Amino acid sequence: MSFDVLQDKIKEKKNPTVAGLDARVEYVPPSILKKHIDRAGETLEAAAAAVQEFDCGLIDALADVVPAVKPQAAYFEMLGWRGMKALEEITAYAKSKDLFIIADVKRGDIGTTAAAYSEAWLGSIQVGSTSCPVFDADCVTLNGYMGSDAVKPFLEDCTKRDKCAFVLAKTSNPSSKELQDIVAGDRLVYTVMGDLIQRWGQGTEGRYGYQALGAVVGATHPSVLKELRRRLDRTFFLVPGYGAQGGTAADVRSAFDELGRGAIVNASRSIMCAWQKTGKDGSDYQDAARAAAEKMRDEIKRYVTIL
Amino acid sequence: MSFDVLQDKIKEKKNPTVAGLDARVEYVPPSILKKHIDRAGETLEAAAAAVQEFDCGLIDALADVVPAVKPQAAYFEMLGWRGMKALEEITAYAKSKDLFIIADVKRGDIGTTAAAYSEAWLGSIQVGSTSCPVFDADCVTLNGYMGSDAVKPFLEDCTKRDKCAFVLAKTSNPSSKELQDIVAGDRLVYTVMGDLIQRWGQGTEGRYGYQALGAVVGATHPSVLKELRRRLDRTFFLVPGYGAQGGTAADVRSAFDELGRGAIVNASRSIMCAWQKTGKDGSDYQDAARAAAEKMRDEIKRYVTIL
Numbered sequence: 001m002s003f004d005v006l007q008d009k010i011k012e013k014k015n016p017t018v019a020g021l022d023a024r025v026e027y028v029p030p031s032i033l034k035k036h037i038d039r040a041g042e043t044l045e046a047a048a049a050a051v052q053e054f055d056c057g058l059i060d061a062l063a064d065v066v067p068a069v070k071p072q073a074a075y076f077e078m079l080g081w082r083g084m085k086a087l088e089e090i091t092a093y094a095k096s097k098d099l100f101i102i103a104d105v106k107r108g109d110i111g112t113t114a115a116a117y118s119e120a121w122l123g124s125i126q127v128g129s130t131s132c133p134v135f136d137a138d139c140v141t142l143n144g145y146m147g148s149d150a151v152k153p154f155l156e157d158c159t160k161r162d163k164c165a166f167v168l169a170k171t172s173n174p175s176s177k178e179l180q181d182i183v184a185g186d187r188l189v190y191t192v193m194g195d196l197i198q199r200w201g202q203g204t205e206g207r208y209g210y211q212a213l214g215a216v217v218g219a220t221h222p223s224v225l226k227e228l229r230r231r232l233d234r235t236f237f238l239v240p241g242y243g244a245q246g247g248t249a250a251d252v253r254s255a256f257d258e259l260g261r262g263a264i265v266n267a268s269r270s271i272m273c274a275w276q277k278t279g280k281d282g283s284d285y286q287d288a289a290r291a292a293a294e295k296m297r298d299e300i301k302r303y304v305t306i307l
Numbered sequence: 308m309s310f311d312v313l314q315d316k317i318k319e320k321k322n323p324t325v326a327g328l329d330a331r332v333e334y335v336p337p338s339i340l341k342k343h344i345d346r347a348g349e350t351l352e353a354a355a356a357a358v359q360e361f362d363c364g365l366i367d368a369l370a371d372v373v374p375a376v377k378p379q380a381a382y383f384e385m386l387g388w389r390g391m392k393a394l395e396e397i398t399a400y401a402k403s404k405d406l407f408i409i410a411d412v413k414r415g416d417i418g419t420t421a422a423a424y425s426e427a428w429l430g431s432i433q434v435g436s437t438s439c440p441v442f443d444a445d446c447v448t449l450n451g452y453m454g455s456d457a458v459k460p461f462l463e464d465c466t467k468r469d470k471c472a473f474v475l476a477k478t479s480n481p482s483s484k485e486l487q488d489i490v491a492g493d494r495l496v497y498t499v500m501g502d503l504i505q506r507w508g509q510g511t512e513g514r515y516g517y518q519a520l521g522a523v524v525g526a527t528h529p530s531v532l533k534e535l536r537r538r539l540d541r542t543f544f545l546v547p548g549y550g551a552q553g554g555t556a557a558d559v560r561s562a563f564d565e566l567g568r569g570a571i572v573n574a575s576r577s578i579m580c581a582w583q584k585t586g587k588d589g590s591d592y593q594d595a596a597r598a599a600a601e602k603m604r605d606e607i608k609r610y611v612t613i614l
Contacts, residue, residue: 125385
């Protein structure tokens, strides 16, 4: 239950990292984009097809290196319904390669609206007597500003369907301090949120001792990672901010428990855009992405041994 | 600039309310749903077509009563790409009826991801040398937990395109207190967020004195509405929680300034599902919605005079 499926895949691949699928049109190698524009013009249709070909190519290249992929909904939403159709197909494709799917949606709404989001991303939609799955990811990211009302419907789907979710606690971006670092009694706002996350998840522990509700804690704040790891002992961490944003392997070490479990580190641009640094204009994007993902895995392995 | 377009429409219709378009499949009158299921089976395609017909019918019925509609993204996302296609078409339809569109998306992400969301909802997407608009709403709702990084790209599009955005401050749901009411020095978390919203919006005042960044403050907390109205004198309010959630016309009065400006009150289910109370199985859904919207307008008019 809960994060067991993900932790099992991490152990199997000996790799506690997730590759972000965050492709803006500009990140797609020029030859792929050109092919689709030649066919369909400078349209959202062409852009969505190019992103889909690129993402599926990345999935092929990474499938035996990483345990999970994390599509970022914004980059599909920005292409309208054609982007969302691509996302449905990319998700299904990644699943066919036995990858764990973290849908990075950061949704946060209440009541029946939260239930609608949960049905979309983790559950399925009832039409008459037929149950229709939609994106059917394994895991989502959530924003808990509105409180437990925003989380409960997801937690119910997680429990029913052996899935899980991450809620933002302390994010990796510079302005996260504006609200998250505000002093609230003897805690900070992100600690309050962390405590809420662990409380909301109570009773959903899996085999590894982690609850179905995890927390997002950025790699750019190593001391916070350490503090929250100690404080939230049943909370699995998703750690963004590695690489491009400045987080290092040494920084993320403290996200893991003493058995090297309980966390997964994300990298997006450093893998996806690795082709931009090899001088081959994207013809080697798969090899470049794979090499970057292996490098990241090996860097983290120097600090973390997964038991 | 900023909220001027909306305030002008409110004055013109003499109605400071917005109708939510939050249709779950179950809210669609049975005859409409049946027609589409007969055609396309119990599929997401049928559900999306039914919701689209229903929403466009509501728009027809409400277009000369309300100044604005607020589609809730979750109810379209739950129908996959077909739902998002319906949303694109519904938005264009509402615009053709001269309605102001508040896309209730509550997105909150950072950097290039926030920019992608902003391009999707307020701006347009660059494909080669062509600029492609996507949802092209007039306004969005946002979640500011990640700080100004989550808001700036939207604010830039607002300034460029004469649009605006609301950020969650104090929400109408019961569990909003779990984080939002935490004491933070001499303020509460929602006051901290309110102050940030007004600070982030500085320099974007329009003709009515309101900045391009507004705040969501629930009708279910009248004393908070009063407090924040006084404190955030340049911040336009979106007030959910009227009707079904318990907020009354007397409660929302204090969301408005002394000229009856600076706020818009949302109602969704009470308008959309008014047909469920007339015993006609949905055949009168347009008349029922229109009557409910007029009733709400008239209730609020008893307390608020718009100058």
